[in-house]
Amino acid sequence: MKIAVVGTGYVGLVSGACFADVGIEVTCVDIDAKKIEKLKNGIMPIYEPGLEEIVVRNYKSGRLHFSTDLGEAIQGAEVAFIAVGTPPGEDGSADLKYVLSVADEIGQKMTDYIVVATKSTVPVTTGEKVRTAIKTALAKRNSDLPFAVASNPEFLKEGAAVEDFLRPDRIVIGVDDERAEKIMQRLYKPFQLSGERIIYMDIPSAEMTKYAANAMLATKISFMNDIANLCERVGANANMVRKGIGSDPRIGNKFIYPGVGYGGSCFPKDVKAIIRTAREYNYNLRVLQSVEDVNDDQKHILAAKVKAHFGDDLSGKTFAMWGLSFKPNTDDMRESPAAVIIDELRAAGAEVRAYDPKAMEEAREHYIFDKVTYCTDAYDACVDADALLLVTEWSEFRIPSWDAVGKLLKNKVVFDGRNIYDKKYLDSLGFVHYGIGSK
Numbered sequence: 001m002k003i004a005v006v007g008t009g010y011v012g013l014v015s016g017a018c019f020a021d022v023g024i025e026v027t028c029v030d031i032d033a034k035k036i037e038k039l040k041n042g043i044m045p046i047y048e049p050g051l052e053e054i055v056v057r058n059y060k061s062g063r064l065h066f067s068t069d070l071g072e073a074i075q076g077a078e079v080a081f082i083a084v085g086t087p088p089g090e091d092g093s094a095d096l097k098y099v100l101s102v103a104d105e106i107g108q109k110m111t112d113y114i115v116v117a118t119k120s121t122v123p124v125t126t127g128e129k130v131r132t133a134i135k136t137a138l139a140k141r142n143s144d145l146p147f148a149v150a151s152n153p154e155f156l157k158e159g160a161a162v163e164d165f166l167r168p169d170r171i172v173i174g175v176d177d178e179r180a181e182k183i184m185q186r187l188y189k190p191f192q193l194s195g196e197r198i199i200y201m202d203i204p205s206a207e208m209t210k211y212a213a214n215a216m217l218a219t220k221i222s223f224m225n226d227i228a229n230l231c232e233r234v235g236a237n238a239n240m241v242r243k244g245i246g247s248d249p250r251i252g253n254k255f256i257y258p259g260v261g262y263g264g265s266c267f268p269k270d271v272k273a274i275i276r277t278a279r280e281y282n283y284n285l286r287v288l289q290s291v292e293d294v295n296d297d298q299k300h301i302l303a304a305k306v307k308a309h310f311g312d313d314l315s316g317k318t319f320a321m322w323g324l325s326f327k328p329n330t331d332d333m334r335e336s337p338a339a340v341i342i343d344e345l346r347a348a349g350a351e352v353r354a355y356d357p358k359a360m361e362e363a364r365e366h367y368i369f370d371k372v373t374y375c376t377d378a379y380d381a382c383v384d385a386d387a388l389l390l391v392t393e394w395s396e397f398r399i400p401s402w403d404a405v406g407k408l409l410k411n412k413v414v415f416d417g418r419n420i421y422d423k424k425y426l427d428s429l430g431f432v433h434y435g436i437g438s439k
């Protein structure tokens with residue numbers, strides 16, 4: 001079986017490599033020639049645990065190819081996945097220009113029946129737009145080659161993407177063509193050895209499922225952050241409350257950790273996009289509007305705590321920051337709370353000494369520029385800093401040498417944006433500890 005994956009980012013590269021790993025011949029296509037060249041040389045454009053090994057192994061085996069030529073990649077392919085970005089437009093709606101330009105190009109270059117499956121997160125009605133774009137391109141060539149469109153939203157998590165793809169909780173396929181359904185079933189068979197995991201549905205429902213899933217997860221986070229903020233005011237401890245409610249299986253213990261807000265390339269943009277879709281249909285998604293409002297405020301919580309301790313004017317102060325990526329095990333800086341916190345500290349006159357195990361190159365190149373020193377390790381970041389801010393809960397920050405940290409910092413003050421440290425223990429060592437959702 002042969003397939004093409006168009007867009008070689010977090011989703012496309014992981015999907016392509018994992019499909020190749022189960023024996024499928026895959027060509028990953030991207031318009032970014034530098035990225036394709038790097039991949040051919042075994043250099044990963046992103047950090048994702050386990051990705052390099054699986055990419056290099058399958059590239060060497062000859063099952064995984066990289067190309068900038070979409071026409072060549074879809075020759076003989078039974079499925080072409082669209083896995084390009086769908087960034088938010090100015091009004092919050094998903095910008096479909098990359099998706100539709102790929103659909104148009106497939107229509108221009110296809111030579112046989114093909115299933116065009118959208119993996120990018122796209123709003124309801126995109127399947128129809130993709131179909132129209134392909135038909136229009138075919139009509140321009142006076143061709144009426146048959147094809148099918150399908151929606152196959154991706155649920156992998158950055159930081160565990162390879163594992164999620166190889167062992168998915170579920171595979172959602174929106175399809176309205178029997179031949180296409182059979183092809184998708186054959187393609188995904190190796191990923192569901194331990195039971196039936198494919199959920200077939202119509203295309204609009206598949207498109208909506210992805211947004212509803214991300215919106216629900218974002219809701220859990222904002223709900224808990226809202227409760228945590230109230231806990232602080234009434235003298236309760238949000239960590240205890242989390243354990244108390246999470247033990248109820250109807251609630252579950254995942255995604256209810258108070259913190260500095262959700263970030264990344266998916267939750268913020270997908271919550272915005274579903275709100276925008278609802279507006280187009282004259283419906284107001286009130287819950288999700290609040291989810292977004294709470295999250296926007298939550299990204300400022302840690303800087304507010306710093307100011308409550310040190311005063312609003314932070315000139316002359318330096319802060320150590322542990323973690324820049326929006327979550328551990330990724331170098332993704334998109335919508336990271338760290339960028340908001342650094343901006344706020346800098347605006348108040350402070351300097352920042354930052355360290356992140358994987359995201360510093362990404363931060364340095366694209367996000368955070370002046371008044372930030374990128375440090376060689378977690379302890380280097382603490383040198384002569386007025387306090388430590390923990391922003392991303394990488395494992396290596398979990399049990400630091402507090403003795404060393406205490407000696408390096410000017411003041412033994414820790415702002416724990418992810419509640420990973422034990423307050424009582426830090427108190428006993430003479431630190432002042434500020435967490436989220438407790439006094």
Ligand code: NAD
Pocket residue numbers: 006007008009010011012029030031032035083084085086098101102119120121122154155156157158265266
């Ligand atoms: P990304 O920005 O990492 O990668 C997109 C890639 O598409 C880039 O390499 C870009 O050069 C390429 N591209 C753009 N136009 C192209 C074209 N015409 N032809 C070929 N390549 C082209 O994006 P991503 O994070 O992989 O996300 C892709 C989609 O998947 C988005 O819709 C996103 O919402 C969705 N998604 C992302 C995640 C995630 O965790 N990142 C998870 C699930 C779903």
